[in-house]
Amino acid sequence: MKPRVLQYGRLMPSLEKQLAEAFDLHRLVDEADPSAFLAQRGAEFVGLATAGFADAALIAACPKLKVISSFGVGVDKIDLKAAAERGIPVGNTPDVLNDCVADLAIGLMIDVARGIGASERYLRAGSWPKGAYPLQRRMSGKKLGILGLGRIGHAIAKRALAFDMDIRYHNRRAVADTSIAHEPSLVELARWCDFLVVISAGGAGTKHLVNEEVLNALGPEGFLINVARGSVVDEPALVRALQDKRLGGAGLDVFENEPQVPAELMALDNVVLVPHIGSATVETRAAMAQRVFDNLKSYFSTGKLISQA
Ligand code: 8YV
Numbered sequence: 001m002k003p004r005v006l007q008y009g010r011l012m013p014s015l016e017k018q019l020a021e022a023f024d025l026h027r028l029v030d031e032a033d034p035s036a037f038l039a040q041r042g043a044e045f046v047g048l049a050t051a052g053f054a055d056a057a058l059i060a061a062c063p064k065l066k067v068i069s070s071f072g073v074g075v076d077k078i079d080l081k082a083a084a085e086r087g088i089p090v091g092n093t094p095d096v097l098n099d100c101v102a103d104l105a106i107g108l109m110i111d112v113a114r115g116i117g118a119s120e121r122y123l124r125a126g127s128w129p130k131g132a133y134p135l136q137r138r139m140s141g142k143k144l145g146i147l148g149l150g151r152i153g154h155a156i157a158k159r160a161l162a163f164d165m166d167i168r169y170h171n172r173r174a175v176a177d178t179s180i181a182h183e184p185s186l187v188e189l190a191r192w193c194d195f196l197v198v199i200s201a202g203g204a205g206t207k208h209l210v211n212e213e214v215l216n217a218l219g220p221e222g223f224l225i226n227v228a229r230g231s232v233v234d235e236p237a238l239v240r241a242l243q244d245k246r247l248g249g250a251g252l253d254v255f256e257n258e259p260q261v262p263a264e265l266m267a268l269d270n271v272v273l274v275p276h277i278g279s280a281t282v283e284t285r286a287a288m289a290q291r292v293f294d295n296l297k298s299y300f301s302t303g304k305l306i307s308q309a
Helices: 013-022 034-044 056-060 080-085 098-114 116-124 151-162 186-192 212-218 235-243 282-302
Strands: 004-007 024-027 047-050 067-070 143-147 166-170 195-198 223-226 249-252 271-273
Touching: 004 013, 013 024, 013 282, 047 282, 056 080, 067 282, 098 116, 098 151, 098 195, 098 223, 098 249, 098 271, 098 282, 143 151, 143 186, 151 166, 166 186, 186 212, 212 223, 212 235, 235 249
Parallel strands: 004 024, 004 047, 047 067, 143 166, 143 195, 195 223, 223 249, 249 271
Antiparallel strands: none
16 A cells, blocks of 8 residues: 655645655645645645645644655754654755755855846846946955855855855854864854855744844945845845945845745845745756655655655
């Protein structure tokens, strides 16, 4: 008998197909009243496939649940405590997205410093014949601060070295086996660096770590890049800092209330805004989908996940 798996939310069509072939899959999105369905039939499911979401209520609604497999590395919207209390392992998709997220971080750094997007808007608006675009900022050889030196942080550092950047990082605790200097104070890191890249985990433990004080320390010639979670940055404080020109600019892939982006941010020219595309390439999304499948397959055949959050 195929294990009964609940699919929460939509997944890539190719992944949904693969899951439906291997498991007795049920898509919660097809239910007119998902809560009533779960109340009645939640006990049927032993597996849950999701794209980053599983709160305590959803976990409780599936009393026989044995495993969760999530699309994405971030598990900040999965109640890990509720899962752990029931001994339910949570699978995620680390490593396969490191390169693409790191590529995007570097892309945002170059764009915000050099004004690629902003100067293209200038050109398309027909402004070039009226005068040259104002001089922007150099990235090569500058100072990079990384908030959250994990797997993706290391991939960003590796790329930044090719731009002759001087690199330091802030984590709560220093990381072993790295030659990159640890800065115990995030404010001091922000004061030191020209570019502060946020690539820490999301969730309660990192909420609003990048606050007004950090943004002021980064200063009018500093750039903030966020490819982690919107929750790590105090967004209203960021908007005010950008509007007051207390911060040089920002490159943002993530926002506090996605897919809503504050109109105040959209009105600014010294920001580069992209819609959470860090892992959004054909190659990386295929690898993430495969890991979601492999985690479930592995759990049901060996009792172990390939990658556990
Ligand atoms: C998302 C991400 O998973 O991996 C993560 O944590 O933020 C992204 O790769 C992606 O947007 C799909 O939900």
